[in-house]
Amino acid sequence: MARSTHVRRPATLASLAAELGVSRTTVSNAYNRPDQLSPELRRRVLETARRLGYPGPDPVARSLRTRKAGAVGLLLTENLSYAFRDPAALGFLEGLALACEGAGQGLHLVPVNPEREDVAAVHRAGVDGFVVYSVPDDDPHLAAVLSRPVPTVVADQPHVEGVDRVGIDDRGAITALAQRLISLGHRRVGVLCMRLARDRNDGFVTTDRAEHATFHVQRARLAGLTDAFGAAGVDWGRVPVVERFDHSVASGASAAAQLLDADPHVTALICTSDILALGALAEARRRGLRVPQDLTVTGFDGIADADRVGLTTVRQPVLEKGRAAGKLLLASVDPTRPREITLNTELVPGATAAPPRTAEERWFGP
Amino acid sequence: MARSTHVRRPATLASLAAELGVSRTTVSNAYNRPDQLSPELRRRVLETARRLGYPGPDPVARSLRTRKAGAVGLLLTENLSYAFRDPAALGFLEGLALACEGAGQGLHLVPVNPEREDVAAVHRAGVDGFVVYSVPDDDPHLAAVLSRPVPTVVADQPHVEGVDRVGIDDRGAITALAQRLISLGHRRVGVLCMRLARDRNDGFVTTDRAEHATFHVQRARLAGLTDAFGAAGVDWGRVPVVERFDHSVASGASAAAQLLDADPHVTALICTSDILALGALAEARRRGLRVPQDLTVTGFDGIADADRVGLTTVRQPVLEKGRAAGKLLLASVDPTRPREITLNTELVPGATAAPPRTAEERWFGP
DNA sequence: AATTGGTTCTGAACCGTTACGGTCAATCCA
DNA sequence: TGGATTGACCGTAACGGTTCAGAACCAATT
Numbered sequence: 185m186a187r188s189t190h191v192r193r194p195a196t197l198a199s200l201a202a203e204l205g206v207s208r209t210t211v212s213n214a215y216n217r218p219d220q221l222s223p224e225l226r227r228r229v230l231e232t233a234r235r236l237g238y239p240g241p242d243p244v245a246r247s248l249r250t251r252k253a254g255a256v257g258l259l260l261t262e263n264l265s266y267a268f269r270d271p272a273a274l275g276f277l278e279g280l281a282l283a284c285e286g287a288g289q290g291l292h293l294v295p296v297n298p299e300r301e302d303v304a305a306v307h308r309a310g311v312d313g314f315v316v317y318s319v320p321d322d323d324p325h326l327a328a329v330l331s332r333p334v335p336t337v338v339a340d341q342p343h344v345e346g347v348d349r350v351g352i353d354d355r356g357a358i359t360a361l362a363q364r365l366i367s368l369g370h371r372r373v374g375v376l377c378m379r380l381a382r383d384r385n386d387g388f389v390t391t392d393r394a395e396h397a398t399f400h401v402q403r404a405r406l407a408g409l410t411d412a413f414g415a416a417g418v419d420w421g422r423v424p425v426v427e428r429f430d431h432s433v434a435s436g437a438s439a440a441a442q443l444l445d446a447d448p449h450v451t452a453l454i455c456t457s458d459i460l461a462l463g464a465l466a467e468a469r470r471r472g473l474r475v476p477q478d479l480t481v482t483g484f485d486g487i488a489d490a491d492r493v494g495l496t497t498v499r500q501p502v503l504e505k506g507r508a509a510g511k512l513l514l515a516s517v518d519p520t521r522p523r524e525i526t527l528n529t530e531l532v533p534g535a536t537a538a539p540p541r542t543a544e545e546r547w548f549g550p
Numbered sequence: 551m552a553r554s555t556h557v558r559r560p561a562t563l564a565s566l567a568a569e570l571g572v573s574r575t576t577v578s579n580a581y582n583r584p585d586q587l588s589p590e591l592r593r594r595v596l597e598t599a600r601r602l603g604y605p606g607p608d609p610v611a612r613s614l615r616t617r618k619a620g621a622v623g624l625l626l627t628e629n630l631s632y633a634f635r636d637p638a639a640l641g642f643l644e645g646l647a648l649a650c651e652g653a654g655q656g657l658h659l660v661p662v663n664p665e666r667e668d669v670a671a672v673h674r675a676g677v678d679g680f681v682v683y684s685v686p687d688d689d690p691h692l693a694a695v696l697s698r699p700v701p702t703v704v705a706d707q708p709h710v711e712g713v714d715r716v717g718i719d720d721r722g723a724i725t726a727l728a729q730r731l732i733s734l735g736h737r738r739v740g741v742l743c744m745r746l747a748r749d750r751n752d753g754f755v756t757t758d759r760a761e762h763a764t765f766h767v768q769r770a771r772l773a774g775l776t777d778a779f780g781a782a783g784v785d786w787g788r789v790p791v792v793e794r795f796d797h798s799v800a801s802g803a804s805a806a807a808q809l810l811d812a813d814p815h816v817t818a819l820i821c822t823s824d825i826l827a828l829g830a831l832a833e834a835r836r837r838g839l840r841v842p843q844d845l846t847v848t849g850f851d852g853i854a855d856a857d858r859v860g861l862t863t864v865r866q867p868v869l870e871k872g873r874a875a876g877k878l879l880l881a882s883v884d885p886t887r888p889r890e891i892t893l894n895t896e897l898v899p900g901a902t903a904a905p906p907r908t909a910e911e912r913w914f915g916p
Numbered sequence: 917a918a919t920t921g922g923t924t925c926t927g928a929a930c931c932g933t934t935a936c937g938g939t940c941a942a943t944c945c946a
Numbered sequence: 947t948g949g950a951t952t953g954a955c956c957g958t959a960a961c962g963g964t965t966c967a968g969a970a971c972c973a974a975t976t
Binding site: 241244248255264267268274277278285288289291293294297304305308309331333 | 668
């Protein structure tokens with residue numbers, strides 16, 4: 185071990201330069217601009233670096249100087265691990281990862297605790313830009329992101345004036361789905377929706393709450409239903425809407441139970457997500473209700489499991505959405521880029537929607 | 551817009567201090583150590599910051615000075631998006647994310663292209679440490695990570711002397727599974743395994759290749775099988791082993807087909823992952839082979855889909871593994887921490903393993 | 917009156933790098 | 947031959963903060 189030159193502190197570019205008797209610039213160039221020095225000197229630099237255990241320019245110092253971090257920040261207000269549970273979020277994440285990977289950018293998952301209002305993590309993230317996904321319009325973390333002098337792209341959820349955005353036409357898409365149910369004959373329906381605002385409200389939703397939901401996507405989907413059923417002459421004020429804070433199959437089941445208990449005569453359960461719809465299907469099965477003969481159930485998103493069970497739903501290109509968000513962000517330097525991207529959705533007929541049973545059928549069977 | 555003080559460059563801590571007529575230290579303290587200045591002055595600082603649009607201390611500059619990035623790097627040699635596809639990787643990721651979240655650390659996904667040897671991304675990542683998952687022992691990215699002066703934890707895959715590690719007893723676990731098959735009476739078996747080294751080799755595996763596999767986990771699992779079947783008097787050199795580069799259900803199916811074509815008399819297909827096993831099941835179904843009556847199939851990992859189809863497999867705690875890796879890394883300052891964590895596995899009996907049919911049964915039915 | 921202690925704020929060093937605008941000698945060209 | 951060009955390298959000034967050892971001030975204590 186006599187070889188070790190008691191390196192108290194690890195070598196830096198400066199110490200390496202000193203050792204070599206060249207300027208720091210030259211060492212820097214050896215790493216970053218090989219054409220700026222002779223091959224021979226460069227070889228010497230790199231060799232000495234190896235000998236001294238110099239790992240190459242410090243990324244943080246470099247970032248400070250170049251004003252580039254080489255990473256994209258991702259903000260989602262749910263617990264980080266939520267993103268790994270929800271198939272739609274996962275698809276988005278995958279698409280975003282693909283875009284980053286393609287551009288050689290890292291993906292920095294910002295750790296935020298949805299319960300606390302600790303915004304520090306947003307300020308601490310060394311990133312060149314942010315993608316914000318699935319947070320309410322009034323989220324303090326979102327505000328923190330926007331306060332930072334880096335480009336930001338919002339996906340779906342928060343609707344912010346003047347900020348680049350990628351999403352779908354939630355309102356129009358669910359309107360089309362609703363019109364289908366209407367043409368099948370459904371008039372007495374119930375709705376299961378996700379969290380509408382930051383506060384927990386597991387239960388029925390007032391018209392006011394629905395209209396002022398801070399989760400933009402949910403608000404838009406409810407509005408789309410209002411559009412369609414309002415036009416069909418259904419008094420929307422009487423349509424039961426049940427909200428769940430947690431987004432899970434179990435939540436969907438319990439919400440369906442709550443709604444069916446309160447109004448056993450609904451002929452269709454419209455869910456604002458496939459996950460909730462899967463829960464509704466489970467609850468229907470539990471009650472011995474056949475789908476779609478006794479009850480129509482619809483979802484939204486088009487996740488793999490929905491496909492598997494033949495759910496009537498709206499498919500949206502989640503992976504493409506993530507990729508688009510990434511590309512949009514990474515193209516921020518280009519002033520001619522689109523400022524907003526709306527992706528297409530597709531109505532999936534599925535097998536969980538059918539005409540409602542008539543009163544006679546209810547009593548005497550089909 | 552007369553109010554705007556033509557801010558060419560965004561405000562910095564220094565410009566803010568100048569505006570206020572205080573020192574930079576004081577402004578810094580206003581953000582980081584509120585107890586170091588009078589509440590009144592602090593209020594003024596923060597107010598002026600808001601007015602000037604100063605977003606708070608620059609994270610990169612802060613990182614340079616404090617030598618903390620507040621983020622953990624994750625290296626996996628697969629395409630980044632692979633991690634979002636493979637259930638086992640996903641579980642690991644979720645556990646790791648949980649650990650990071652709990653510690654307020656970001657999770658920085660390092661973008662590496664498995665095809666190219668571009669190590670730059672590793673050098674560019676501003677992180678306090680690395681978790682390395684599922685890369686071969688001789689991966690250049692791994693070497694790059696180790697050259698950086700930050701703590702590193704390896705999960706499962708690369709086996710590196712002197713580096714902290716979390717994993718399972720792959721060899722022992724699969725030995726137990728094999729012994730079960732042996733006691734059921736299986737002697738003529740085939741093996742389906744994942745990528746053994748960085749080069750693509752879709753097909754049969756020589757003994758030499760198996761023994762020198764650079765993917766440590768695969769090597770260990772194959773070795774475990776050798777242990778068990780060797781002890782049972784089976785000539786391992788004659789056991790067909792088929793390798794697949796891509797890890798997917800389709801790969802599993804094609805590997806199973808290749809193996810069954812070459813040796814229709816095997817009574818069991820032992821797969822080194824559940825994903826491959828699911829493919830093997832699909833191929834068996836395609837051929838009209840009943841599982842387990844006509845063919846035994848086993849997996850490894852214990853993913854959700856395996857559970858769903860009742861696969862005989864080994865369950866490993868993937869989420870816990872990710873969490874353990876994170877915790878181990880974040881505890882690097884503690885010299886008394888464990889240097890290696892081995893988690894427990896569990897044999898899942900499942901319903902895809904049964905005694906092999908005898909020759910008579912083969913001809914005359916059960 | 918001198919000492920002590922506490923609060924509030926400052927000056928200067930430092931973190932490790934890259935951008936910018938040079939210098940200087942060697943080479944090229946007509 | 948002399949002016950322009952090129953290649954190789956260097957010095958300085960940031961980049962935007964944090965930190966630590968004091969300075970200045972004031973009130974309380976000895």
